Amino acid sequence: MKIFAVTLSIRPTVLDIEVAIMTKITIYTKLLCPYCVGAKSLLKEKGQKFDEIDIGKNPDQRPIMIDRSRGGLTVPQIFIGDKHVGGCDELFALERSGKLDALLG
Numbered sequence: 001m002k003i004f005a006v007t008l009s010i011r012p013t014v015l016d017i018e019v020a021i022m023t024k025i026t027i028y029t030k031l032l033c034p035y036c037v038g039a040k041s042l043l044k045e046k047g048q049k050f051d052e053i054d055i056g057k058n059p060d061q062r063p064i065m066i067d068r069s070r071g072g073l074t075v076p077q078i079f080i081g082d083k084h085v086g087g088c089d090e091l092f093a094l095e096r097s098g099k100l101d102a103l104l105g
C-alpha cells in the first residue's frame with residue numbers, strides 16, 4: 001500500500017515528460033550582452049527552454065565554458081545537448097539554413 005502511494009506521488013505530468021524529452025539547451029551568457037539577448041530571443045520564439053549560466057555572476061563557470069566550447073572566449077556559447085553550436089551568429093545561421101529544428105529534436 002505504501003509503495004502504491006509513492007508511485008502515485010512520483011507520477012510525471014505531461015509537462016514533466018515534454019521537458020524530459022526536449023534536448024537540453026545550455027547557454028552561457030553575461031549581463032549587457034546583445035548577442036546573448038538575440039540568441040535567447042530566438043530560442044524563446046521557437047518555444048525552447050534553456051539553462052542559462054551567467055558567467056558574470058558565476059565566474060567559476062567561465063573556464064568550464066571555455067573548455068566545453070574548445071576555446072570559446074565570447075558569450076553566448078550555446079550547447080544543444082552535448083553539441084556545441086557556437087555563438088549567436090552560428091545559432092542564427094543554423095536557423096536560416098533550416099538545420100536548427102532538426103538539432104532541437
Ligand SMILES: N[C@@H](CCC(=O)N[C@@H](CS)C(=O)NCC(=O)O)C(=O)O
Nearest residue numbers: 033034035074075076087088089090
Ligand atoms: N560572433 C559572436 C560575438 C559575441 C560577442 O562579441 N560577445 C561579446 C559580448 S556581447 C563578448 O563576449 N565579448 C568579449 C568579452 O566580453 O569578454 C556571436 O555571434 O556570439
